[in-house]
Each structure stands twice: as structure tokens, then as C-alpha cells.
Amino acid sequence: MLDWEKIFATRSSRMKASEIRELLKLLERPDIISFAGGIPDPKLFPAEEFKEAYADIFASGKSDAALQYSVSEGYKPLREWLQGEMAKLGVPCAPENIFITSGSQQALDYLGKLFLSPNDTALVVRPTYLGALQAFNAYEPTYDDLQPNGNRTPASYEEAAAKAGGKVKFAYFSADFSNPTGETIDREGREKLIDLGDEMDIALIEDAAYQYLRFDGTPIPPVLALEIERKGSIENTRTIYSGSFSKTLAPGLRVGYVVANSTVIRKLVLMKQAADLHSSTINQLAVHHVAANGFDAQIAKIKAVYSHRRNKMLEALDKYMPKSATWTKPEGGMFIWVTLPDYMNGADLLAAAIETEKVAFVPGKAFHADGSGANTVRLAYSCANDEMIEEGIKRLGNLIRAHQK
Incomplete structure (x- = not known):
């Protein structure tokens, strides 16, 4: 056998x-x-809104484009709509800073592939989203305990990473209502994450799958927004924001997105070209139709x-x-x-x-x-x-x- x-x-x-x-x-x-x-x-x-969206695609003559191969970056009108939404969150950016993925899970897989070599260290909060651990595991990392409001020093992380045979490459976290705990990182913790990223020269991966599901309390700007506030432009930031329509519209369509500086986006586009070429075109058109006409x-x-x-x-x-x-x-x-x-x-x-x-x-x-x-x-x-x-x-x-x- x-x-x-x-x-x-x-x-x-x-x-x-x-x-x-x-x-x-x-x-x-x-x-x-x-x-x-x-x-x-x-x-x-x-459901009715999506029924109308798909009907409109075929009735308005968009079906040829919807059923055809498309650009790897994603459907531009959808990226332009996201540009407006990100601006509301304090993240001014261009469509070139936005990349459409097949759900945010694909974004995590791509980011693990982009940054991790075997034995490199990923900093993750404890506990953390199981799907992120599964995505990163394929690239054979070591994990260390990320403490946004803790006392760990950059030197302690670097020393532990060197002993494991690699370098610290990124810190992964969910700032709002995280899976699994439901907890939120306060503003001080978010600012400390930016400090840590700068001191260690690593990427910050902000998983924002639950960004829009705040019920009460005072909204806190995303880490990416706080970093832009400090540094003036998204092109100067190290935070990579991963969002999704799965928790707001429908998970079965598998439409997520990444917002980051253009250097990172260009690398992710190359990965998508090698993996699945592009996310479903017709689903992107449908998501754009529904979001543009009734997201709020x-x-x-x-x-x-x-x-x-x-x-x-x-x-x-x-x-x-x-x-x-x-x-x-x-x-x-x-x-x-x-x-x-x-x-x-x-x-x-x-x-x-x-x-x-x-x-x-x-x-x-x-x-x-x-x-x-x-x-x-x-x-x-x-x-x-x-x-x-x-x-x-x-x-x-x-x-x-x-x-x-």
C-alpha cells in the first residue's frame, strides 16, 4: 500500500x-x-435584495462581464464603494489599496504565506481565532503570546523567536469583539500595538470581521486608522486590515477584502493570480449592488x-x-x-x-x-x-x- x-x-x-x-x-x-x-x-x-441583484445583472446586460474572467484586484466599483466605507472609519485610501479575496479566510492564508518562513514567529493573542491558527499553521511558524496591554518587551519577543530558529514577522489580532472571547482592545492597547510594530519592524494584521457589529459602548478607531493618524498616509503604515461581508451580508458568497499600503496589495495580487486568478465576479457584482443600495x-x-x-x-x-x-x-x-x-x-x-x-x-x-x-x-x-x-x-x-x- x-x-x-x-x-x-x-x-x-x-x-x-x-x-x-x-x-x-x-x-x-x-x-x-x-x-x-x-x-x-x-x-x-x-435574500430578496440578492435575488434582485442577480436579476439585475442578467437584465441589464452585465452578464457577459459577470460570467467572464476578471482582474485579480477585484471588481472596481466594489473597491470604490469600500473606499468610501473605509473613509468613514478614518482610513482614507484609494481603490489601489483595496484587494478583494474569497472571504477573509483567504486573506489570512495569503498573509501567512507572504510573511512566514518555517520557524518564524507569529504573535497572536491568547485565545485567538482558530481559523487564523489553521491558516498560519501551513507555513510552519512558532507562536508567541501577544499582549496588547501587557509588559512583554520587543527584546523578549525577538529573543524567543531567535531561539525558535526564525524572526518575528507579524502580530495578529482582532480589535473589536474578537472570536472567540467577544473582547475588544481599548485605544491604549491599539496605540501600543502600533508602537510594538514600529519598534520591531513587523507587520500588524488587523482582523476586522466583526467591525460593524457594535451594539453599545463608544466606537474605537481601527488600528489602521490610528496609524494613518500618526503617519499621514496609508502608504506609510504597517497595519493590514482584513474585512469581510460574511457577517454582514452573507458568508456563502465568499467575499472579503484587504486594505493596506500598495506594496502589500501588489504582492497579494500576485498570490491570487497564482492561486485562483480572482474571486467570483458575479458574486462581487451582487455584493456591490446590495451594499450600495442598503448596507446601513x-x-x-x-x-x-x-x-x-x-x-x-x-x-x-x-x-x-x-x-x-x-x-x-x-x-x-x-x-x-x-x-x-x-x-x-x-x-x-x-x-x-x-x-x-x-x-x-x-x-x-x-x-x-x-x-x-x-x-x-x-x-x-x-x-x-x-x-x-x-x-x-x-x-x-x-x-x-x-x-x-
Whole structure:
């Protein structure tokens, strides 16, 4: 028999199945109350608007261009619309600073490929987005613990990276309502990230997938905006902003984007030419149509629903969770992060929860590059109605009490 493991590249050994993708299969079981999938509620997709958009493409004579090969940078009217949106966030830029990807996940893969050689170090917050770790893992990096408001010095990062056999290449973070914790980096932490990037001469990768899902609190400018404020132009910045339409319009269309200085954009365009040539042209046209004709209304709609569900879950946690558990109180996004007593294991708790309580969530260990965090879990409220939240958190609270020492 052919031994494929001997033929595969060494990087393949670092490719692991996503616990989240596996848990999504539980959504198909009607008996399971799931807080596992951090996915948008499909009932909130602007389906009629997309139906109209695709109809317009074929009715208005745009179908030839929509079904044809296109430029790797992305559909220019969409990039021009994004230019306007970025300006509202404090990021003045040109269409040449914007690059369309097949979802923001592709952007993370490209950025890992662009910066990481084997044994180089990626600085990531702990815990961090599992999809980012999976994207970066293929390029065989070492990870170190990014602490936006901590006391780590550039010298300590550089020393650790040298011992691992490489250099620190970038810091990756989600500044607003991060996946998995729902936490936000405050302005001071964002400014310190820019300082760190400048001192170490590394890239800063700002994952802004949840940028538009702020429910309350005071908005904080993106790190890219703060850096432009300091340095005068996006061409002088080291922050690479990764955005997506997946959480605002629809994830199935796979349309994301990167905003950065033109040197980085040109490299990413070359990567796309070698990988898949360009993102789906017709989907870019449809996204542009829907966004240009009703983006703000769509954002208002989803924020009203998700903020209500966030509030319901926080209320249920207060009502049913034992005092031995603590949790985050996010100002937006889709997630609440629960920390259990040290002796508890989230994976073991999940097995018991599915078997006896018919409740699903994501164990927290998968979000830790160093394998820690076994006593943490992620709860997603985006697809849960009031009754599911009330009953599911009640069952989960009872289960945690039963496993207390």
C-alpha cells in the first residue's frame, strides 16, 4: 500500500480538523440546542435584495462581464464603494489599496504565506481565532503570546523567536469583539500595538470581521486608522486590515477584502493570480449592488437582533451559572467566553452536555496556540432564539454544577 504520509510535505502534519466545522454538523440535529456555530442567522440574510441583484445583472446586460474572467484586484466599483466605507472609519485610501479575496479566510492564508518562513514567529493573542491558527499553521511558524496591554518587551519577543530558529514577522489580532472571547482592545492597547510594530519592524494584521457589529459602548478607531493618524498616509503604515461581508451580508458568497499600503496589495495580487486568478465576479457584482443600495439598513437590522440575543444570554448566565464560572460581557459581535474552574475540561463537559443535556458549544482549548485553556468554552448566540438561550443556558448551568468539586 502507498504510504501517503511519506509523500506529503512536512507542513501537512500541522493541518488539523476544525473542531468548530465538525460541531456545525450538530446544527442538523433538531434535538440539540447549539451555541457552537459562530455563524450568522440565515433568516437575516438580505435574500430578496440578492435575488434582485442577480436579476439585475442578467437584465441589464452585465452578464457577459459577470460570467467572464476578471482582474485579480477585484471588481472596481466594489473597491470604490469600500473606499468610501473605509473613509468613514478614518482610513482614507484609494481603490489601489483595496484587494478583494474569497472571504477573509483567504486573506489570512495569503498573509501567512507572504510573511512566514518555517520557524518564524507569529504573535497572536491568547485565545485567538482558530481559523487564523489553521491558516498560519501551513507555513510552519512558532507562536508567541501577544499582549496588547501587557509588559512583554520587543527584546523578549525577538529573543524567543531567535531561539525558535526564525524572526518575528507579524502580530495578529482582532480589535473589536474578537472570536472567540467577544473582547475588544481599548485605544491604549491599539496605540501600543502600533508602537510594538514600529519598534520591531513587523507587520500588524488587523482582523476586522466583526467591525460593524457594535451594539453599545463608544466606537474605537481601527488600528489602521490610528496609524494613518500618526503617519499621514496609508502608504506609510504597517497595519493590514482584513474585512469581510460574511457577517454582514452573507458568508456563502465568499467575499472579503484587504486594505493596506500598495506594496502589500501588489504582492497579494500576485498570490491570487497564482492561486485562483480572482474571486467570483458575479458574486462581487451582487455584493456591490446590495451594499450600495442598503448596507446601513442591513447593519441596523442584524445589530438589533444580535444585541437582543446577547442581552438574553448574559441574563441567562447571571440567572443559571454557578459562581465558580466567569464570562465576558462583549459590546458586540457573536460570542461570550466562559471560564470554568481550573479542574474542569471543556471537551469533557461538551461530551456530557451533548449526551445528557442536548446542548452544544465549542471547547476553548482549540483557540490556544499553546494548548492551554482547557477550562474555557465559547458560546455563540447569533443563531439562538430566546427560548433556546433560556433553556440551553439553564441546562448548561445545571451540568456545570453537577461537575463541581
